[in-house]
Amino acid sequence: xxxxxxAPVLEVRNLTKRFGGLVAVKDLSFSIRRGEILGLIGPNxxxxxxxMNAILGVHPPTSGSVRLEGAEIAGLPSHxxxxxxVGIVFQHSRPLARQTVLENIQVAxxxxxxxxxxxxxxxEARARSIAERVGLAAVVDRRPATLPFADLRRLELAKAIAxxxxxxxxxxxxxxxxxxxxxxFSALIRxxxxxxxxxxxxxxxxxxxxxxxxxxxxMYLGERIAEGPAADVMRDETVRRVYLGGPLGAPARPESxxxxxxxxxxxxxxxxxxxxxxxxxxxxxxxxxxxxxxVVGLNGAGKTTLFNAVxxxxxxxxSIRWRGVALAGRxxxxxxxxxxxxxxxxxxxxxxxxxxxxxxxxxxxxxxxERTERLAWLHGLFPILRSRGTQTARTLSGGEQQMxxxxxxxxxxxxxxxxxxxxxxxxxxxLETLSQALERLRSSTDIAxxxxxxxxxxxxxxxxxxxxxxxxxxxxxxxxxxxxxEAAGAYI
Amino acid sequence: MSVARRRPGRLAVAALVALATAACxxxxxxxxxxxxxxxxxxxxxxxxxxxLLFGFAGEVNFGPTFLIGLGAYxxxxxxxxxxxxxxxxxxxxxxxxxxxxxGVLLALPALRVRGPYFGLTTLVAVLMLQNLVVVFADLTxxxxxxxxxxxxxxxxxxxxxxxxxxxxxxxxILYGLSRSAIGLVLQASGQDPLQAGALGFNVAKHKLxxxxxxxxxxxxxxxxxVFYMGTASVGTFVDIxxxxxxxxxxVLGGRRTVLGAGIGAIFLIxxxxxxxxxxxxxxxxxxxxxxxxxxxxxxxxxxxxxGRAGR
Numbered sequence: 149x150x151x152x153x154x155a156p157v158l159e160v161r162n163l164t165k166r167f168g169g170l171v172a173v174k175d176l177s178f179s180i181r182r183g184e185i186l187g188l189i190g191p192n193x194x195x196x197x198x199x200m201n202a203i204l205g206v207h208p209p210t211s212g213s214v215r216l217e218g219a220e221i222a223g224l225p226s227h228x229x230x231x232x233x234v235g236i237v238f239q240h241s242r243p244l245a246r247q248t249v250l251e252n253i254q255v256a257x258x259x260x261x262x263x264x265x266x267x268x269x270x271x272e273a274r275a276r277s278i279a280e281r282v283g284l285a286a287v288v289d290r291r292p293a294t295l296p297f298a299d300l301r302r303l304e305l306a307k308a309i310a311x312x313x314x315x316x317x318x319x320x321x322x323x324x325x326x327x328x329x330x331x332x333f334s335a336l337i338r339x340x341x342x343x344x345x346x347x348x349x350x351x352x353x354x355x356x357x358x359x360x361x362x363x364x365x366x367m368y369l370g371e372r373i374a375e376g377p378a379a380d381v382m383r384d385e386t387v388r389r390v391y392l393g394g395p396l397g398a399p400a401r402p403e404s405x406x407x408x409x410x411x412x413x414x415x416x417x418x419x420x421x422x423x424x425x426x427x428x429x430x431x432x433x434x435x436x437x438x439x440x441x442x443v444v445g446l447n448g449a450g451k452t453t454l455f456n457a458v459x460x461x462x463x464x465x466x467s468i469r470w471r472g473v474a475l476a477g478r479x480x481x482x483x484x485x486x487x488x489x490x491x492x493x494x495x496x497x498x499x500x501x502x503x504x505x506x507x508x509x510x511x512x513x514x515x516x517x518e519r520t521e522r523l524a525w526l527h528g529l530f531p532i533l534r535s536r537g538t539q540t541a542r543t544l545s546g547g548e549q550q551m552x553x554x555x556x557x558x559x560x561x562x563x564x565x566x567x568x569x570x571x572x573x574x575x576x577x578x579l580e581t582l583s584q585a586l587e588r589l590r591s592s593t594d595i596a597x598x599x600x601x602x603x604x605x606x607x608x609x610x611x612x613x614x615x616x617x618x619x620x621x622x623x624x625x626x627x628x629x630x631x632x633x634e635a636a637g638a639y640i
Numbered sequence: 641m642s643v644a645r646r647r648p649g650r651l652a653v654a655a656l657v658a659l660a661t662a663a664c665x666x667x668x669x670x671x672x673x674x675x676x677x678x679x680x681x682x683x684x685x686x687x688x689x690x691x692l693l694f695g696f697a698g699e700v701n702f703g704p705t706f707l708i709g710l711g712a713y714x715x716x717x718x719x720x721x722x723x724x725x726x727x728x729x730x731x732x733x734x735x736x737x738x739x740x741x742x743g744v745l746l747a748l749p750a751l752r753v754r755g756p757y758f759g760l761t762t763l764v765a766v767l768m769l770q771n772l773v774v775v776f777a778d779l780t781x782x783x784x785x786x787x788x789x790x791x792x793x794x795x796x797x798x799x800x801x802x803x804x805x806x807x808x809x810x811x812x813i814l815y816g817l818s819r820s821a822i823g824l825v826l827q828a829s830g831q832d833p834l835q836a837g838a839l840g841f842n843v844a845k846h847k848l849x850x851x852x853x854x855x856x857x858x859x860x861x862x863x864x865x866v867f868y869m870g871t872a873s874v875g876t877f878v879d880i881x882x883x884x885x886x887x888x889x890x891v892l893g894g895r896r897t898v899l900g901a902g903i904g905a906i907f908l909i910x911x912x913x914x915x916x917x918x919x920x921x922x923x924x925x926x927x928x929x930x931x932x933x934x935x936x937x938x939x940x941x942x943x944x945x946x947g948r949a950g951r
Contacts, residue, residue: 204838226837235838242832246896247824255828258821260841262849265820311840 156181157346158315163212165198172198174370180346187349187357190367191602200317200350205229235313237304239320243292250275250288256310282306297424298329305336315346322356323448324425334360352446354382354640382640391640392604392632400612400628406436418466420453427453429620438594442607445617451600455566459490487563495553499542503533503552506541510559526555529585547578564596571603586610662804666797674800680909681803684902685810685861687889689854692814695896697850698830699750703762704886707739709769709878711859714738716786716872723789732863739859740852747851751844770878785873792867799868810857815898826850888930894940
């Protein structure tokens with residue numbers, strides 16, 4: 149697309165990064181030329197952040213080479229790599245709160261020396277011109293805490309510009325921005341390209357960056373699965389399978405088959421904000437008793453926030469009703485006793501306690517006989533937990549920990565079980581076991597399940613209805629078999 | 641940088657007025673008050689040096705007395721051993737140097753471990769020093785304390801002016817450093833090391849520098865104070881409770897302000913003395929005031945003033 153010529157600015161060859169036994173990035177190779185924008189995309193856990201950190205020197209690669217304009221930078225400390233011309237626009241930042249916007253930009257212009265007590269004369273002038281370029285000129289004397297979210301991101305961009313990098317990495321360039329802000333940011337990122345920078349955009353899906361990139365590289369489970377123009381990658385078979393999943397499991401049951409006339413859980417007009425960032429906007433959904441409902445959304449879409457609001461863990465406006473009663477003002481513990489139990493993404497197991505102790509804690513409110521009965525039922529559902537009974541939770545594998553977390557939640561006899569990303573980081577074999585357990589719950593009990601997932605295959609296989617959550621809003625609702633035809637465009 | 645350039649007036653005038661008033665005090669106040677303030681001034685330097693490490697480099701050093709004690713005992717032992725032959729100034733310089741070495745040793749784990757573990761190593765450092773003092777009682781005077789043959793001067797006014805001048809110089813250097821380009825990079829490294837690295841700053845180098853500076857002033861103040869006291873004892877220079885007082889002073893005055901830490905230290909010692917007639921109750925009241933300030937004004941005295949002036 150653009151005038152891209154000469155040797156690549158960044159050349160990554162056979163990059164591999166291991167964390168203990170986990171191979172987060174496997175044999176990854178790619179390059180970016182001057183004036184080129186490459187999009188690095190992949191779902192959560194695909195290894196794109198690890199690849200980014202390896203280039204930045206935050207976590208040195210286990211093997212492979214990273215060359216910046218021919219010079220090897222793999223394994224150098226991050227400040228050396230930065231001094232050689234690699235800049236990063238972080239998604240989240242903690243600017244200096246007591247300093248003004250201008251001073252925050254000036255920091256990026258300072259030398260890495262202990263002998264220079266006073267910044268050079270030109271530093272302030274340069275900081276002002278950078279502030280002007282990114283659209284912060286009007287607020288240079290304000291403190292970061294008083295700025296809206298978009299301006300804080302502009303400040304991050306300004307700091308990267310100040311370093312005059314030859315390669316810029318931008319982490320989730322448009323997360324949390326409105327449509328007009330996205331346009332302004334796109335223009336700023338294009339300006340990097342026009343100055344001859346090589347740009348690497350890291351994001352969850354192609355859709356968000358397609359208008360900006362020259363090329364896209366898609367990753368999954370640490371490996372490259374596709375590379376090429378955005379449109380080609382979106383059409384790629386492997387990419388579609390990763391994002392949209394394969395054939396469906398058990399057939400979805402229509403809403404009319406559920407006995408309750410009004411839905412057991414009814415959420416209406418839910419708004420949640422974290423400071424300046426809006427995490428949920430006007431979200432409405434419902435779940436019938438016995439129904440399995442999946443909420444599909446990428447990282448940061450608002451799934452966890454939605455579940456935490458239902459569980460009474462974050463303040464919200466709007467209404468959440470459970471069996472006809474408003475939940476507002478109830479504590480998390482009261483809501484859990486009322487039958488809504490959440491199994492969080494982080495699992496929150498008691499790592500030093502045994503499997504059995506974790507389960508018994510989940511059922512501590514039950515009478516002894518009932519607890520024993522419940523335990524036997526759960527051992528039937530997850531046989532592996534019986535044989536692991538005396539092992540401490542910390543020593544279980546990731547998949548076993550997930551099963552224990554779900555089983556412990558089920559010990560509390562929930563009427564609605566909320567599962568937040570149960571498949572995160574699990575191997576395919578474990579997914580199979582988890583799938584079977586959920587199917588048994590679905591066919592043999594009238595428990596309702598609200599499942600939050602990025603893994604669409606898994607989400608669609610275990611859903612009677614599906615919601616798509618994107619950037620804090622519900623953008624689609626429907627039966628799982630209509631998902632690929634109607635919602636895929638909004639998701640890849 | 642530009643903050644200092646923009647409003648040099650008000651702060652400088654206030655500091656000069658305070659300094660001039662304090663310098664004239666010996667003509668009005670009793671020797672008892674002067675003695676109290678002399679100790680308060682040295683403690684103010686301890687607190688300011690601690691704030692450079694905590695407020696700017698972001699490292700919570702639970703053992704400020706490790707550095708102070710090294711300075712005090714090194715100076716004290718040298719004087720006690722080689723009294724007439726070794727000039728006092730050499731003993732004091734050796735004390736500061738020993739503290740700097742200790743600061744570098746303390747920094748090594750800080751650059752490796754994160755979070756609460758570093759805090760624990762600093763506590764252990766204090767306990768180790770305390771044990772060493774007791775074990776090598778021949779050299780250190782052990783639990784009884786080390787009596788020193790020399791003092792800088794026996795004159796209360798002289799000691800007062802020396803402490804005041806030392807505090808004012810230290811404050812000017814530490815405050816200037818905190819407002820310099822280095823202070824800014826230090827603050828960035830303390831708040832978000834990942835980003836500071838990505839901006840091209842060697843975080844380890846800057847933090848090590850902060851440790852060295854903090855240790856230098858702690859050790860120097862400890863060494864000078866030992867020559868004022870005439871004795872070195874674990875209870876005044878090493879004990880954990882002394883360190884806690886330094887930390888409370890810094891937090892009370894206002895974290896990340898340097899000068900606030902000094903003001904907090906003078907306030908704390910003054911309060912403790914004013915309330916002394918209440919006996920054991922005095923400690924309790926001071927603790928409650930400190931707790932209230934930390935809970936309701938986490939930015940300390942300086943934060944209270946700033947809050948009133950409007951952000």
